[in-house]
Amino acid sequence: MNERTKNILLYTVLAAVLLLLPLTAMTHGVVSVELQEVIRFLLQPEDPQIPPIHADVLAYMRAPRFFLALLAGSSLAVVGAVMQALLRNPLADPYFLGISSGAALGAVLMMYANITVLAGLSAVPLGAFAGAGGATLLVLWLTHYYGRGRSFMILIAGMGIHAVCSAAVSLVISLAPSSRTVANISYWLLGSLEKASWEKDVYLAAIALPILLFFLLQTRILNLMLLGDETARTLGYRLEERRLLFILLCAIATAMIVYNVGIIGFVGLAVPHIARLLVGGSYTKLLPVCAALGAGALAWADVFSRLAVENGELPIGIVVSLLGSPVFLHLLLKRKRS
Numbered sequence: 029m030n031e032r033t034k035n036i037l038l039y040t041v042l043a044a045v046l047l048l049l050p051l052t053a054m055t056h057g058v059v060s061v062e063l064q065e066v067i068r069f070l071l072q073p074e075d076p077q078i079p080p081i082h083a084d085v086l087a088y089m090r091a092p093r094f095f096l097a098l099l100a101g102s103s104l105a106v107v108g109a110v111m112q113a114l115l116r117n118p119l120a121d122p123y124f125l126g127i128s129s130g131a132a133l134g135a136v137l138m139m140y141a142n143i144t145v146l147a148g149l150s151a152v153p154l155g156a157f158a159g160a161g162g163a164t165l166l167v168l169w170l171t172h173y174y175g176r177g178r179s180f181m182i183l184i185a186g187m188g189i190h191a192v193c194s195a196a197v198s199l200v201i202s203l204a205p206s207s208r209t210v211a212n213i214s215y216w217l218l219g220s221l222e223k224a225s226w227e228k229d230v231y232l233a234a235i236a237l238p239i240l241l242f243f244l245l246q247t248r249i250l251n252l253m254l255l256g257d258e259t260a261r262t263l264g265y266r267l268e269e270r271r272l273l274f275i276l277l278c279a280i281a282t283a284m285i286v287y288n289v290g291i292i293g294f295v296g297l298a299v300p301h302i303a304r305l306l307v308g309g310s311y312t313k314l315l316p317v318c319a320a321l322g323a324g325a326l327a328w329a330d331v332f333s334r335l336a337v338e339n340g341e342l343p344i345g346i347v348v349s350l351l352g353s354p355v356f357l358h359l360l361l362k363r364k365r366s
Contacts (some may be wrong), residue, residue, distance in 0.1 A: 042321070051063060097221055099232050108122065108300050109299075110316075113250040114275060116256070120297075122282040125163075126166075128160075135155045144157075148149070153283065153329075157279070157280060160286070164279045167189050217347045218343035221287065221333075260362065294353055297352065298355040303317040
């Protein structure tokens with residue numbers, strides 16, 4: 029089987045899986061829905077043959093939650109793959125570099141201060157973006173100043189920033205004036221799709237999809253970043269300004285994901301490595317596969333989180349961390365041996 033046939037087969041299988049996801053993921057939950065009802069709903073949402081309670085569950089709970097999982101999962105996976113090229117480090121991702129926890133800290137501080145509007149805009153996403161950007165800049169500065177730009181130092185600095193931001197969030201929780209504030213803050217720490225809505229889907233799609241499309245059009249530059257700046261200069265490319273732009277876009281995407289679903293780790297770390305096993309390291313093939321696998325992984329993790337506990341659900345951040353931790357340990361030990 030030649031390379032072209034393999035690629036066609038792989039993309040066909042991924043497309044089929046993504047087409048089957050809404051048909052299967054939306055049947056599972058506290059309220060069971062038949063597969064044919066899901067198909068009818070997707071083709072004609074106001075079909076009178078669908079029981080009203082099932083139609084409401086699909087329209088206001090399952091469908092927006094499913095699409096939020098697709099958007100967040102694909103965005104996290106693509107951002108993780110892009111950051112691994114930017115930093116030339118296979119262990120880079122928004123979670124371990126402290127970007128996610130920085131975004132959570134910014135959002136939590138806005139909530140704790142009860143600031144809802146800032147400069148005419150919603151304060152919580154602005155706080156998330158400021159936290160994500162600040163954490164990113166701090167990690168890069170620490171790496172440059174203390175680690176002389178060594179790629180492994182980025183991971184150490186990122187984990188340190190992650191620990192500091194997580195501790196700061198815990199401090200805010202301990203000082204929270206009410207149990208309701210604590211519950212709202214816990215949403216950012218554990219990750220959840222429970223508050224999914226069509227409004228959130230549209231809001232995240234308006235930010236994330238243009239960023240994903242931009243990265244898909246920049247695969248040649250991402251491949252050059254893996255070769256290093258000196259090699260890129262010999263080919264007529266200067267990557268410094270593009271790297272800063274890419275980091276900024278990664279911070280924006282991560283901030284919006286954290287604002288909508290909280291902190292979800294390991295998707296940006298594990299999915300790109302799984303994609304590399306399937307299609308290799310070229311970003312022309314890697315990013316589309318990352319988007320598909322990330323979307324599917326988070327959608328199925330959400331199904332598991334809803335079915336794991338009777339009459340309740342596990343936070344999806346816990347589910348993903350339990351599944352992703354072994355992958356991270358394997359990659360870390362493998363890199364240590366090499």
